[in-house]
Amino acid sequence: DQQVKQNSPSLSVQEGRISILNCDYTNSMFDYFLWYKKYPAEGPTFLISISSIKDKNEDGRFTVFLNKSAKHLSLHIVPSQPGDSAVYFCAARNNFNKFYFGSGTKLNVKP
Amino acid sequence: NAGVTQTPKFQVLKTGQSMTLQCAQDMNHEYMSWYRQDPGMGLRLIHYSVGAGITDQGEVPNGYNVSRSTTEDFPLRLLSAAPSQTSVYFCASSFTGLGNTEAFFGQGTRLTVV
Numbered sequence: 001d002q003q004v005k006q007n008s009p010s011l012s013v014q015e016g017r018i019s020i021l022n023c024d025y026t027n028s029m030f031d032y033f034l035w036y037k038k039y040p041a042e043g044p045t046f047l048i049s050i051s052s053i054k055d056k057n058e059d060g061r062f063t064v065f066l067n068k069s070a071k072h073l074s075l076h077i078v079p080s081q082p083g084d085s086a087v088y089f090c091a092a093r094n095n096f097n098k099f100y101f102g103s104g105t106k107l108n109v110k111p
Numbered sequence: 112n113a114g115v116t117q118t119p120k121f122q123v124l125k126t127g128q129s130m131t132l133q134c135a136q137d138m139n140h141e142y143m144s145w146y147r148q149d150p151g152m153g154l155r156l157i158h159y160s161v162g163a164g165i166t167d168q169g170e171v172p173n174g175y176n177v178s179r180s181t182t183e184d185f186p187l188r189l190l191s192a193a194p195s196q197t198s199v200y201f202c203a204s205s206f207t208g209l210g211n212t213e214a215f216f217g218q219g220t221r222l223t224v225v
Contacts, residue, residue: 101146
């Protein structure tokens with residue numbers, strides 16, 4: 001049973017618009033949430049994270065929102081750029097430092 | 112900075128063969144782990160280690176062995192390869208303990224079992 005779920009396998013957005021990627025989790029003991037970006041034939045690379053004690057973290061064009069009551073987090077990319085086209089994985093960490101990943105959302109930013 | 116290095120990048124095995132996927136990190140991270148990535152399944156944890164001499168099972172450990180004799184190295188052994196083990200394998204490392212730390216990944220090993 002997946003503890004971290006990304007229900008949208010793909011997302012297509014026009015360049016300059018906002019991309020919103022969503023993630024849901026089931027385990028209320030997760031203390032840290034992360035987003036990773038993955039290009040083909042490469043390993044995932046860390047993008048942005050948020051602690052469970054916060055509800056928002058911003059880094060340039062990337063903002064992660066956490067709604068603990070709904071067990072939901074989202075990644076906003078504004079403005080979206082063609083170079084953002086990649087697979088995005090949501091991940092959650094428990095207090096034993098184990099990371100659980102969602103199945104990924106493939107983002108396509110159209111020029 | 113090498114980060115996390117995985118070898119080989121590609122491998123084809125026959126059913127029943129054994130092999131070892133290598134993983135090394137130079138960041139002095141205590142925590143290392145192996146994941147497999149399959150279509151529609153995301154990254155699933157195979158085995159992990161919180162330090163030299165300590166290993167434990169993840170979500171999908173069957174058919175794999177690991178050992179951690181040094182902080183730097185965390186090899187993954189396939190004892191008798193099966194077609195179901197065809198996948199892309201990623202090694203990752205991170206610091207343990209409290210605080211916000213992310214996992215760093217290697218570039219992956221694409222394994223095909225025929």
